[in-house]
Amino acid sequence: AQSVTQPDIHITVSEGASLELRCNYSYGATPYLFWYVQSPGQGLQLLLKYFSGDTLVQGIKGFEAEFKRSQSSFNLRIPSVHWSDAAEYFCAVGAKTGANNLFFGTGTRLTVIP
């Protein structure tokens, strides 16, 4: 069965700090992996994706994520948190073929202290 686990429900950090948001997945086939961000009252915006190739992927706003097959993980790293990064972050897994239905984790809410 497909599942995505984000073990950190809520994280609070100071502006300028670095941060890693954890994501573990269970998927029966080779997965496509995604990180989305959602600001309050808004839809989901794609941050970055992993399909194949280099396991370290770069996204918008300097975010990056590393795919580790042996650990079934796809953790998101924020090198230097800005106040505008405060939002909900969702990890998702999908199939390479077909309708590519996404399975989402329960999200990690990031609070940034000025």
Add this chain to the structure above:
Amino acid sequence: DAMVIQNPRYQVTQFGKPVTLSCSQTLNHNVMYWYQQKSSQAPKLLFHYYDKDFNNEADTPDNFQSRRPNTSFCFLDIRSPGLGDAAMYLCALRDRVENIQYFGAGTRLSVL
């Protein structure tokens, strides 16, 4: 420019009164999805269209229906909204080639 347009952004309805949410796209992508997202929860897929083929998730209540009259538009109909249907409803679309889902800003539904 917005690629996925959802209207309205906020919808208030009464218990049991049918309501329709709208989604349109400017990209002519062939796959469209409807998700329900309750407060502090992950988005949950309700159904999707692959071109005109409708695919319902097994646990989507019969109270939820959808229509896709053409490639550009997709509607979510809630026949008899209950208090538990209050949520954010997200529309997404995906191109056949590029396996990325693009989301709209959502419609927040309140049920009184």
